[in-house]
């Protein structure tokens with residue numbers, strides 16, 4: 001992981017034309033989760049070039065087709081939030097054939113008005129999956145978990161990306177505020193102390209071996225404990 005991160009390995013891939021900043025193993029794990037959970041709504045923080053949004057949109061379309069639904073008419077959708085949706089990314093997503101499955105919201109994922117707007121999409125929705133992949137500091141991810149994890153339905157997942165920062169050599173992200181001791185994994189571990197209704201799905205970690213989200217696949221096992 002340390003060697004691959006130095007070479008910006010995760011910046012080489014795309015999903016149906018949009019760059020996706022993920023490791024292929026995590027993309028496959030995401031697909032397996034979506035196909036088993038069958039969410040009606042996916043909430044994603046961190047859009048960047050839109051690849052992960054297009055991934056979600058395409059998987060939701062597949063779920064519709066497999067259930068005999070017309071993807072254009074089914075209410076399934078992905079809601080993405082990013083503090084900075086760059087004009088070229090907004091344009092490319094605007095022209096994407098799967099745009100009809102996506103809602104884009106611009107603003108900080110932890111700003112109260114944005115949390116309210118994003119959460120409103122989950123009103124009355126049976127099955128919700130959440131993916132957190134925006135600012136990777138401890139404080140920000142903790143605030144995102146507090147804002148969005150409760151929207152996750154029982155049996156579904158909150159996926160917290162870039163927990164791997166904790167396992168890499170200190171200083172691996174010299175130009176970023178996160179590092180060992182201050183990252184998504186430290187946030188997950190602190191948050192889980194108060195949220196026994198979620199558990200880390202270690203089977204996913206054991207299977208993937210190579211992943212940016214070790215301890216980040218959080219399964220909701222109960223409404224509240």
Ligand SMILES: C[S@@+](CC[C@H](N)C(=O)[O-])C[C@H]1O[C@@H](n2cnc3c(N)ncnc32)[C@H](O)[C@@H]1O
Pocket residue numbers: 019020021022045046047048049050051052053081082083084107108109110133134135
């Ligand atoms: C790692 S990229 C997301 C990658 C994307 N999920 C993918 O798989 O292609 C992180 C994104 O988070 C956004 N971001 C940073 N701080 C944020 C915040 N406070 N709220 C929402 N988005 C934020 C950045 O603008 C950036 O586009």
